Structures are given as structure tokens and as C-alpha cells.
Amino acid sequence: MNASEIEARAPRAAVIQTRDLRKVYSAGTEAEVVALRGVDLRIEPGEFVAIMGPSGSGKSTLMNLIGCLDTPSSGTYHCDGVDIATLDAEQRAGLRLEKIGFVFQGFNLLSRMSALENVAMPMGYANVAREERLRRAQAALDAVGLASRAQHRPSELSGGQQQRVAIARALINRPPILLADEPTGALDSRTGEEILALFKQLRDADHTVVLITHDAEVAAHADRIYEMRDGELHAAAAQQASRP
Amino acid sequence: MNFTEVLRTAVFALRGNWMRSALTSLGVIIGIAAVIVMVSVGQGTQAEIDKLVSGLGSNRLDISGGSGVGGGGVRLAAGSRYTLSVDDADAIRKEIPEVQYVAASLRGGTQVVYAENNWSTQWQGVQPDWFDINEWVIASGQAFDARDYSGAAKSVILGDTVAQQLFGDQDPVGQTVRLGRVPFTVVATLKPKGQGGFGQDQDDLVVVPLETARRRLSGATALPPGAVQQISLGVGRAEDLSYAQTEVEALLRQRHKIQPGDDDDFTVRNIAEIVATRTQTTRLMSLLLGAVAGISLIVGGIGIMNIMLVSVTERIREIGLRMAVGAGPGDIRKQFLAEAMLISLIGGVIGIALGIVGALLVGKFGSLPVALNGKVVGLAAGFSIATGLFFGYYPARKASQLDPIEALRQQ
Numbered sequence: 177m178n179a180s181e182i183e184a185r186a187p188r189a190a191v192i193q194t195r196d197l198r199k200v201y202s203a204g205t206e207a208e209v210v211a212l213r214g215v216d217l218r219i220e221p222g223e224f225v226a227i228m229g230p231s232g233s234g235k236s237t238l239m240n241l242i243g244c245l246d247t248p249s250s251g252t253y254h255c256d257g258v259d260i261a262t263l264d265a266e267q268r269a270g271l272r273l274e275k276i277g278f279v280f281q282g283f284n285l286l287s288r289m290s291a292l293e294n295v296a297m298p299m300g301y302a303n304v305a306r307e308e309r310l311r312r313a314q315a316a317l318d319a320v321g322l323a324s325r326a327q328h329r330p331s332e333l334s335g336g337q338q339q340r341v342a343i344a345r346a347l348i349n350r351p352p353i354l355l356a357d358e359p360t361g362a363l364d365s366r367t368g369e370e371i372l373a374l375f376k377q378l379r380d381a382d383h384t385v386v387l388i389t390h391d392a393e394v395a396a397h398a399d400r401i402y403e404m405r406d407g408e409l410h411a412a413a414a415q416q417a418s419r420p
Numbered sequence: 421m422n423f424t425e426v427l428r429t430a431v432f433a434l435r436g437n438w439m440r441s442a443l444t445s446l447g448v449i450i451g452i453a454a455v456i457v458m459v460s461v462g463q464g465t466q467a468e469i470d471k472l473v474s475g476l477g478s479n480r481l482d483i484s485g486g487s488g489v490g491g492g493g494v495r496l497a498a499g500s501r502y503t504l505s506v507d508d509a510d511a512i513r514k515e516i517p518e519v520q521y522v523a524a525s526l527r528g529g530t531q532v533v534y535a536e537n538n539w540s541t542q543w544q545g546v547q548p549d550w551f552d553i554n555e556w557v558i559a560s561g562q563a564f565d566a567r568d569y570s571g572a573a574k575s576v577i578l579g580d581t582v583a584q585q586l587f588g589d590q591d592p593v594g595q596t597v598r599l600g601r602v603p604f605t606v607v608a609t610l611k612p613k614g615q616g617g618f619g620q621d622q623d624d625l626v627v628v629p630l631e632t633a634r635r636r637l638s639g640a641t642a643l644p645p646g647a648v649q650q651i652s653l654g655v656g657r658a659e660d661l662s663y664a665q666t667e668v669e670a671l672l673r674q675r676h677k678i679q680p681g682d683d684d685d686f687t688v689r690n691i692a693e694i695v696a697t698r699t700q701t702t703r704l705m706s707l708l709l710g711a712v713a714g715i716s717l718i719v720g721g722i723g724i725m726n727i728m729l730v731s732v733t734e735r736i737r738e739i740g741l742r743m744a745v746g747a748g749p750g751d752i753r754k755q756f757l758a759e760a761m762l763i764s765l766i767g768g769v770i771g772i773a774l775g776i777v778g779a780l781l782v783g784k785f786g787s788l789p790v791a792l793n794g795k796v797v798g799l800a801a802g803f804s805i806a807t808g809l810f811f812g813y814y815p816a817r818k819a820s821q822l823d824p825i826e827a828l829r830q831q
């Protein structure tokens with residue numbers, strides 16, 4: 177997909193739009209750290225974008241901002257059209273519930289719950305009725321190929337399976353944005369490939385996937401790659417080849 | 421997150437660490453059970469006092485003869501000198517309108533004999549108002565009539581204990597009994613009052629008209645003419661009591677020609693004052709018992725807070741994750757508050773059950789009076805809820821204020 181094609185789909189607004197986004201920690205003190213120095217980022221619906229960078233480059237800060245876990249020091253961020261600067265902690269939680277699905281390096285499944293309950297968990301905060309929740313969670317597990325593992329605890333699943341459960345959980349409230357932080361970091365390369373393939377399927381199903389990684393090989397699966405360096409975001413070469 | 425969902429999550433979390441949850445509840449269980457037992461004992465004691473008040477009458481005064489100085493300067497007990505007379509009683513009746521009932525009385529001990537049964541008891545020689553002042557009610561038969569009083573009739577009214585001892589199931593009314601050597605006709609029996617506030621058997625007595633007593637029963641003692649040991653009086657309204665007391669004292673001093681500055685030759689006993697002192701003592705005891713129970717409940721509550729704080733620290737990643745997937749601070753607060761409340765509620769329910777059993781056991785085998793009622797149980801239930809809320813709030817708030825980024829970073 178090239179720029180003109182994106183323009184052609186114009187009526188659809190960007191899901192992620194940041195302008196001159198800055199983040200400063202411990203502002204005004206000697207420990208002041210400038211993590212982001214004016215990031216402009218625009219991601220359209222249905223894109224698979226990777227943000228790459230070494231640790232300390234500010235990519236975690238950017239991810240926390242995009243994920244509505246944090247607020248910028250200055251600049252604006254519109255998440256699916258909503259300006260997060262105006263939101264308090266409770267409203268940001270509501271926004272995460274609706275708009276963002278998180279996938280973590282360490283899976284972050286609740287160990288005492290079955291895979292099914294883990295997937296269903298976020299819907300509890302959306303006040304979805306329990307029967308409906310379990311039905312949808314089962315469907316989500318079917319979609320990531322774990323239909324038969326629904327009643328297993330995370331400890332009874334392999335790393336790849338656990339990450340699939342986490343992805344099912346991230347998608348359960350049908351958020352427009354899927355935010356994956358080093359999703360393959362804890363997996364062997366073959367399983368990592370499977371997970372990345374799953375992301376591509378999701379992109380093809382019109383999900384927006386933002387992949388944060390330090391690994392160029394992993395980033396290479398994305399359609400667009402950005403690189404974070406010292407708090408600044410730079411566009412890297414597009415990966416046309418990965419698109420079928 | 422709706423209520424059932426919050427509850428389900430809380431139950432799930434507590435079950436996962438059930439041993440810890442149970443031990444934490446134990447603090448509340450002990451606290452609540454202690455509250456119930458202690459408050460029941462306190463209320464039971466208070467009820468005993470109330471019974472004492474109603475048994476003696478809170479608007480009565482008792483006047484006894486002055487404590488005399490006997491031979492060798494030994495101070496004698498009140499009533500040991502016959503300084504009061506029937507005329508004093510008549511004067512009070514006539515001159516102090518606030519006084520509704522007046523009854524002079526004599527008393528002593530005697531053997532009561534019926535057929536082969538005999539029983540050692542107290543006799544009271546009384547004037548008509550005595551029954552009202554002491555709230556005695558006739559169980560069967562007829563009260564003394566005017567001729568019994570004026571004619572010093574050999575009629576007697578038996579207390580329940582005496583009637584039981586002498587007659588068993590038989591009806592004593594109309595029978596003849598001997599008091600000492602003098603035969604009396606039983607005209608009535610009294611309704612039982614049971615144990616008095618000081619533990620004595622109130623029904624162990626026989627009652628005769630005052631003049632009968634003077635002539636037939638206290639004959640051996642040399643009484644001054646018209647002398648009585650005690651004058652009891654009752655005022656119509658309790659608030660007139662202290663005024664009546666002052667009036668009575670003034671009247672008797674005047675009648676007995678006591679110079680200003682000299683000691684009274686009579687003693688006025690105000691039951692209400694005695695009762696008030698005892699009530700105060702009891703209240704203090706109840707307060708102390710309640711405080712002990714309250715402290716154990718606070719200790720239980722601190723246990724809850726402690727465990728909830730540990731739980732927040734242990735589950736910091738879970739909190740971070742839940743926040744990331746969309747749980748707001750309010751949801752997290754509700755979840756942890758629900759867990760604390762559940763611990764204290766379960767503890768409360770078990771504690772109430774144990775407390776009720778404990779109070780019943782104390783009532784049955786202990787020497788303390790116990791009054792168990794719904795109010796105590798309601799109070800305990802309220803305490804257990806309040807404990808959970810109070811001690812659960814801080815940890816819950818702490819959890820809700822976690823930064824999800826920091827929480828997720830914890831290992």
C-alpha cells in the first residue's frame with residue numbers, strides 16, 4: 177500500500193494521530209529526562225506499523241502514550257479521534273477499554289484463571305453479561321486456534337499458546353488498535369514467526385497493529401517501520417515485500 | 421463493573437488464598453463474637469438493675485428509725501431505735517400532698533406452722549398502702565379489709581414461697597396456720613415476684629395488719645406505744661421524689677423536736693439514689709466490656725488491612741494488567757474493597773453465630789446475667805460491615821492509585 181492508496185481511503189480518519197508529542201520526566205529538576213522530543217505520528221486504520229529502537233530511545237514512552245497509559249507533557253494525541261489531554265485517569269481507562277488491546281512480552285495472563293476466563297476478563301469492565309462474555313471469549317480463542325485449550329491454565333500452555341491467549345484477550349472488546357510490546361521477545365523464533373503471521377492476519381481483517389520492538393527482523397514484518405532515536409521518530413524504509 | 425461481577429472476582433481472589441482469608445476472618449470472628457457476648461452481659465446486668473428498680477419502685481422513700489447509740493457507745497443500725505410512730509405516718513399522709521401512699525410497718529421473724537409442715541420466715545405488719553408501694557398483687561383470696569386493720573384481726577396473707585412450702589398444691593385460703601403460737605386465718609396469697617435485685621427470695625414472707633403484728637407478734641419486745649420500724653411512702657410522680665424527701669425530713673424533724681444542727685433520729689432511704697449508683701457502676705462495667713470487645717474488633721480490622729496491603733503488593737502486576745485492559749481506578753478500588761468487606765462479612769456472620777452460642781453458654785453456665793437480643797446482633801453486623809469498609813478502604817485506595825505503567829513493570 178502506498179501513500180496515494182491511503183489517500184484514496186481518505187474518509188476514514190487516522191486511528192492514531194500525534195502532533196509534536198513531548199514527554200519530559202522530572203521536569204525542572206536535575207534529574208530531568210526528555211524522553212520524547214516532538215513526535216508526529218499518523219497511523220491509519222488497517223495498518224501494520226512497527227516502531228523500532230534500542231532501549232532508552234523513548235519507544236516505551238511512546239507506547240505508553242499511544243496506549244493511553246500516560247499523558248504527554250506537551251503536544252496532542254488523538255486516539256481514534258479522542259484527544260486524551262482532556263481525560264482523567266478514569267476516562268483514560270474507559271478509552272483503553274474501548275480502543276486499545278495490549279499484547280505484552282511477558283503475556284501477563286492471570287495464572288489462576290483458565291485461558292477462557294483470561295480472555296473474558298476485560299469484558300467484565302465493559303459490563304458484558306457473563307454468558308455473552310464466555311461465548312465471545314470462546315469465539316476469540318477459536319479465532320487464534322486455541323479452541324480446545326479454553327479450560328487450561330496459563331501454566332499448562334506453551335509460550336506461543338499463552339501469547340495467542342493474550343492476543344485473544346487484547347481483541348475481545350474489538351478495539352481499533354492492537355498495541356504489541358515486544359510480543360515475540362519471550363518466544364523462540366519459529367513461534368515468534370507464527371505470532372507475527374497472526375498479526376498480519378489481523379491486519380488483513382482490518383485491525384490496526386502497532387508493534388514495538390528492538391529487533392529489526394521482527395520489525396521487518398510490518399508494512400511501515402519507524403525508528404526511535406533519542407526521543408525522535410524517523411520513518412524507515414517501507415517493507416512492501418511483506419504484504420501478500 | 422457491576423456488583424455481581426465485583427463479588428465474583430472477590431470470591432475468586434479470596435478462594436485462591438483461602439487459608440490466608442480464613443485466618444484474616446478469624447480476627448473479625450473473635451472481635452464480633454466478643455462484642456456480642458460482652459454487650460449481652462452488659463445488657464443483662466442492666467436488665468437486672470431495671471428489674472431491681474421496678475421491684476423496689478423508683479418513686480418511693482423508706483424512712484427507718486434513727487441509728488441509736490447503744491450501751492457503751494456502740495452505734496446501732498438504722499431502725500434499731502423505735503423513733504417512728506403511726507402518728508408520723510398519719511402526719512405525712514395529711515401534710516404532704518405529693519405523697520400518694522404511706523404505710524407504716526413492723527417486721528420480724530417467725531415460724532409458720534400448718535399441720536405437720538413448718539417454715540421459718542419473715543412477717544410484715546403493714547398498713548393498707550404497703551401493697552401498692554411494694555407492688556404486691558393478690559393471687560387468690562381477698563386483701564385485708566378495713567375491719568382487719570382496725571380490729572387487729574388474726575388474718576394473714578401468705579407469700580408464694582410460704583404457701584408452696586406449707587400447702588404445696590392445696591389452696592391455703594380459708595385455712596388456719598400458726599405464727600409462733602398464735603392461730604391465723606389465711607385470707608389471701610400473693611402473686612410471686614421471684615428473686616429480688618439483690619438475689620433474695622422476695623416471696624418468702626407473710627403479711628399481717630399492723631396492729632395485729634403489734635399485739636400478737638412483737639408482744640415479747642417492749643415497744644413504745646404506736647411505734648413502727650419503718651414508714652414507706654410513694655409519690656405520685658417520680659420528679660416529686662426529692663422535694664417530698666425534703667418535706668418529709670423537715671416534718672419529721674419538727675415532730676421529733678430536733679434542734680437545728682442536731683442529727684436526725686431517723687434515716688430516709690431513697691431507692692432511686694441507690695439504684696442510680698448501681699446503674700452507673702453497671703454502665704461503667706458495660707462500657708469496659710464493650711471497649712475490650714471493640715479493641716479486639718479493631719485488632720481484627722488491622723489484620724484485614726495488613727493482609728489487604730500485602731495482597732495489593734503481591735498482585736501489583738495483576739492490578740497493572742487489569743488497568744491496562746480497561747479497569748479504571750474505581751473498578752480496582754471496588755474490587756479490593758469487596759475483598760476486604762467479604763472477609764469481614766464472612767467473619768461477621770460466623771462471629772455472630774459464635775457470639776450467640778457464647779452468650780447462651782455464659783447465660784446458662786456462667787454467673788452473669790445475659791440479655792441477648794436482635795439489637796445486639798444488628799449492632800455486631802453493623803460493626804463487621806464498618807470494619808471491612810474502614811480497614812479495607814485504605815488498601816483499596818492505594819491499589820486504585822497505582823500507576824499502571826509502574827505496576828506492569830514490577831516483577
